[in-house]
Amino acid sequence: MDLATLLPFLVNVIVGGLVLGAVYAIIALGYTMVYGVLQLINFAHSEVFITGAVVGFEVFRVLKDSPLDGYLKLLIALLAAMLISGALNVVIERLAYRPLRNAPKLVPLITAIGVSLILQDVLRVIEGFQGRFDLTYTLPGAFTTKFCAAASSCAPVGTFLRNIGIDLQLKDVVLLIVSGISLAVLNYLVNHTRLGTAIRAVAQDRVTAGLMGIDSNRMIAATFAIGGALGGISGVLFGMKFGTVNAYSGFDPGIVAFTAAVLGGIGSIPGAVLGGLTLGVIQNLIGVTNVLGSVVGSANLGAIDASYQRIGAFIVLVLILIFKPTGLLGKSNVEKV
Amino acid sequence: MTATLTKAPPRDPVQPDRTWLLLIFFVITSAVILISHNGEMLPRLGSLGTLLKKPIVEAFMVSLFLANILFAYLWRAAPWAKLLVGIGSLIFVLPFAGKEDASLLDLSISIMIFAALALGLNIVVGLAGLLDLGYIAFFAVGAYTWGIVASPRLGEVLKYYGGHAGAAATPTLAFGVVLLLIGGALFTYLRRPGNTSRTDSTSFLQAGALVVAAFLAMLAGRAIFTQGDTRWSMPVIWLGVIILLLPLLAMGIQRLRGHNVLGGLHNYKQFLTGLLAVMGVILVVRSIVVMNALKADGLATGINPGFFWLFLALSIMAAATVGVLIGLPVLKLKGDYLAIITLGLGEVIRVLANNLGLYTGGSQGINGIKSAPVPWFDKLAGLVGFTDDQFYLVFLYFVVIAMIGIILTVNIRLDKSRIGRAWIAIRDDEIAAQAMGVPLMQTKLIAFATGASFAGVMGMIFAAKQQFIDPTSFILTQSIGVLSMVILGGMGSFPGVILGATVVTLLNLRILPGLGEQAANVSWIPQQVNPGQLQRLIFGVILVTMMLLRPEGLLPSRRRTLELHHEGNQEDDSGHGSGGGLNAGPVEVLSPGLAPAAEGERSGGAK
């Protein structure tokens, strides 16, 4: 196999990984936000996120025959998912985590697992009553076409991308833009508003923040609302990108996204993004190792195929954490005694 | 067991003597369980029989019967009564009820397997405070250790190596032994306290030399044992060397930027020597397998099952070794970093089991796993009235009881020993423990290996019980399940985690299915909300409610209760709790950092 065919192939694999990574990144943000204030692995986040996907499915299904513009439908789906997932996350926090604020750390972890189990079955029952299990998105037709394929002002961009071997669909580009906007908004919210300052204060030291007149419970609730809303966005993006979800399909991407959050340095927002993108690319690269192996003529590398994708990501995580124990962008705080 | 028996629940210090109540309860529940599991007697009882046969009633009765043992432990009663109830329930009533209904034996074995798993995880999580989300991997290691050798798989493996012998086995063996010795010796040398290089340049030189050594080892290995086989093609070796050199390069850059890289280099050298040793082990094992390849036909159904007892020990060792191997690189991480990495490594082991088809049968699993042949036991069981197909179950039932006994004793001894106190010290405050001279890594590794070994031995019994294993038994959900048993029962409390394991297993295998079965033929319940299909939801609700009502667990350890109680009185200090407190908490070290390794070695390991 020569370089001329291999290079566009690799570029494409990497770009695919970045798109995948963008979804992971947004999911990972939900984990990292909650972790930042409560030091809790919110196992229920995978279901909060899949709830967003289900809401998105319902919106697209209801609006299937409406004459609305595709982007407007997406906006409605995103807003609805943000609202419902955010509210759900707040309710979960109020009922399952807040009463345990002073319990040992593993106790809320178990309630989080419990909530996750409950939500899975609740979602299944809700959809099951309508005779559905696997929910297939009915996207506006234009979303699945090639990016800038039609003869329009942006056609040269599309042609250029295809010439260098990047094959994108419109929905991939939409996904990247939506994730970008969400990130920018989140960054503004956390770093440049009073709410964000208060949240960071609570994350840093709840007692002192309390002395400064910050109601830590409200701030934690706000964090859960933001994290849930991000989960909603990621759910819709996930459904849009991959097409089909069901009540149980949050678990796997949830684990990967949490890994991404840890890889980037848990609690760190840019870390979650970097971690998500890294994992996406690494997963895709491991998925094509056997092709590269056949190029160098090695049976050993040739045996590493897509079935190793997931654990490849974990092995990378182990290696990175051995040498950089706080993740890629995690701060190595000085331990207080 | 007796040691912890003296601890009465703190809530009511003066309990009335309930000896007779206990005995009466024992007799009644035993009678009920014996009757309700007797398929011949039930129909003759008419509607009472029908009632007893209702799955939910039956599940309730089984739970009540098992509660016997709990009450024998909890209530104040004459010791002879306690002993009578405990032994009577476990040794006589349960097996006899199981004679008529083998599902009861299966259930009891499952409960005890999970109890042992929970006890093992309790050491790691409850005592040493290391959150492990991939615990089931050790269970898998034990199961596959026995599964591979005691089934037709062994013949397949030997046949394969007979056909792919590669080089002559003897030089491979010799080379492997040499490699193992060198690697092992260097590794031990480096791990000894005080053997850290003082200067960067020597350290870099040593690391470079080790990379060269690894390269030469790979070259030599390729020359003598693959004989032109492309599996270890030159590009792969080059790739390997490049990957090995990358961290060195990274540290070089860090050094130039003025960072201190001594600790990193030290770890890196340990990693390299470990790699050499592992390569040696692989070669040694391979050459042994090749040497035995000719015996493939004789071992077509696996080794003589008489080796069961030997493998009980081997499975313990295998799991403990894997525990140490996993623990070495990751135990320096803290809290949730450790959690996610153990989760990942657990998945790695499952995926390997799923992919290495030659050894594990891949997704097809291993079939026809044998149990130990114990003729005298079979004869005895036959005399008592068990049927041929139940012999191995009854046998495993008693093996598992004995194992639980041993594990519990080990646990109690450890808890009272220096190492147990060291674990608790580490859990409560790592830095203080280190300052007091507790060797961090060593203590954590022992916790990891001990926990792993319990899982390993139970994995082997599981394989013998199931006679078939495949990777679906070792998924992440199982690890989470065991963790929920530990926390539901009460972290750090032995009776607690056993109770947790019993409750969760009963729920999963009896109560929830019974509920579902009961509701299945009720016409007014729509199928979508039939309890039979909502087992996760119900289990989730139980978990959440239990945790909200009793965050300390069902049978908390006394120490834990005091801590929680103490915290409950100081609500204002929420930030200082061992729980959700942010960076202020003295217990949770929130900064996910490395404890400086060299410091850890010096402060503790010097003894």
Added chain:
Amino acid sequence: MKKTALSLTVLAALALGTAGAQTTLRIASLSPLSGGQSDLGTQIRNGTQLAVNEYKAQFKKLGFDLELVPYDDQADPATGTAAARKIAADRQILAVVGTLNSGVAIPSSAALQASHVAMVSPANTANQVTDRGLPNMNRIVARDDAQGGAGANFLSGTLKAKKVYVLNDKTAYGEGLAGEVEKALKAKSVTVVANEGTEEKSDFSSIIAKIKLQNPDAVYFGGIYNQVGVFIKQLREAGVTTPVVGGDGLDSTELATIAGAGATNIYYTTVAAPIEALPAAKVFATSYQKTFNDTAQGFGAFGYDAAKVVLQGVLNAIRSNGNKLPSRTQVETAIRKGNFTGLLSGAVSFNSVGDRRAATMYVMNVKDGKYKLETSINVKPVKQ
């Protein structure tokens, strides 16, 4: 205390008096009812339920109350074995329909063997399931080697593929099937580019990139429709129109729904006749929809068929036992030896190890979301 005991005895006596009128007779279903595979397991359970409903009257006439007891194996071998032992202990249960996963079927059937509870599987295709030669384990679906051979024949014969990319889902079902396809293709000297496993349910971008790079004539995917459908959708969106072939795991109308606009140029092998070919199948589909407010999929139909085999077997056993309650051993023999008709997938009889004797295998084609019969192949189990 005494009083209750007394009244209980009275009750018991009363019950004894009336017990003779109707004897309860139960069959069990064993499939995952909770968790990620619950939709497939529920289909099996529901199919079984329909068959039981259908046969209730017939059993009533002979003096038996017929009941279905659904068990949940959670797709976990240990839970499945525990449930199997519960089934073995309930002497009213004469036979089992199940399971979905071969990994559960193998230990469960072994646990049921000693008490001679017959098991008829609607879904297990792994060779090992019947290769052990248990007297109680039967299946109505084709073995992996039969189905894999049929798939390979179709790939090389009808599609004239010279280069095939084989994928599997890393489960006992998919990997076993894909392995047999690979073996059969290699025997016909067709190039197998790869036999790759993936547990991924959503993102197939790296695999699709590889397929685009290597440009095979056809793709074979051993897996279940809800994974393969997503794969096909993404494959078509990436502009690859290569035919995709699979096994009976694709037998579901959901496949076309999930694949959406990409649901074209798909083929799968199955022993179930296409719905249009059998009027009975239409009746089944309607009554399934009516009873459960859900659409019947392939596993529902197979569950229905397996249950019918069980029920006809029990009826045969009752008849040959002089209209009295048969023993489990009698039912076991009746199922292994009997000829069963009126099923959605034609007539069924088993060979000495419980594999379905010569059956017709259909190759279905999905084109623009529509299912139609492509061709049919006669297959025989390896042993007779």
